[in-house]
Amino acid sequence: MRAFFTSVVLLSVAASAGEKVLVEMEVVDVVPMEEGQAVLLAPRNEKTVVPVFVGEFEANAIKLKLARQQPPRPMTHDLLDTTIKALGGKVTRIVIDDLKGGTFLGKLTLEQGGKSIELDARPSDCIALALRAGAPIFAAKSVVDQAGLRPPEGEHQPPRRQKKPQPGLPETL
Numbered sequence: 001m002r003a004f005f006t007s008v009v010l011l012s013v014a015a016s017a018g019e020k021v022l023v024e025m026e027v028v029d030v031v032p033m034e035e036g037q038a039v040l041l042a043p044r045n046e047k048t049v050v051p052v053f054v055g056e057f058e059a060n061a062i063k064l065k066l067a068r069q070q071p072p073r074p075m076t077h078d079l080l081d082t083t084i085k086a087l088g089g090k091v092t093r094i095v096i097d098d099l100k101g102g103t104f105l106g107k108l109t110l111e112q113g114g115k116s117i118e119l120d121a122r123p124s125d126c127i128a129l130a131l132r133a134g135a136p137i138f139a140a141k142s143v144v145d146q147a148g149l150r151p152p153e154g155e156h157q158p159p160r161r162q163k164k165p166q167p168g169l170p171e172t173l
Helices: 002-017 056-066 076-086 123-133 141-147
Strands: 022-033 036-043 050-054 089-100 103-112 115-121 137-140
Touching: 022 050, 022 056, 022 141, 036 056, 036 123, 036 137, 050 056, 050 123, 050 141, 056 076, 056 123, 076 089, 076 123, 089 115, 089 123, 089 141, 103 123, 115 123, 123 137, 137 141
Parallel strands: 089 137
Antiparallel strands: 022 036, 022 137, 036 050, 089 103, 103 115
């Protein structure tokens, strides 16, 4: 419930300040496509899906976290999450805020010592880190409007990833 109110407040503040309007997103899945691996993001309770193409390493890191699988040794995103926490910080949100020349741009927001720090980062790294830190994922509405895909009329949206791993999932992805 708190996340809902936070989203509403962020949307209201952004709209009144002339900033980009943000939409809270959820990770639906990671799927292979002709162009490579794509993380499918979707606004909550909408049929639109935004495919964000990612590298193989980031795709695997995101798949592992979605499947709630723990690698035997920490991966890079696990290490970064642990480091941020050990230094007294917290990932508060990530934002995919622009799309230029077919490339998504992202920002990672950290809080440490009462100070908010915004860092430029690849959306693939942002998503992998947000999943580990339990931070919300946002996208600018303009990005969703520009890159979002809607299923043809009469077709259903791709199924949302279940919260618990499904029986029969492979040990490693």
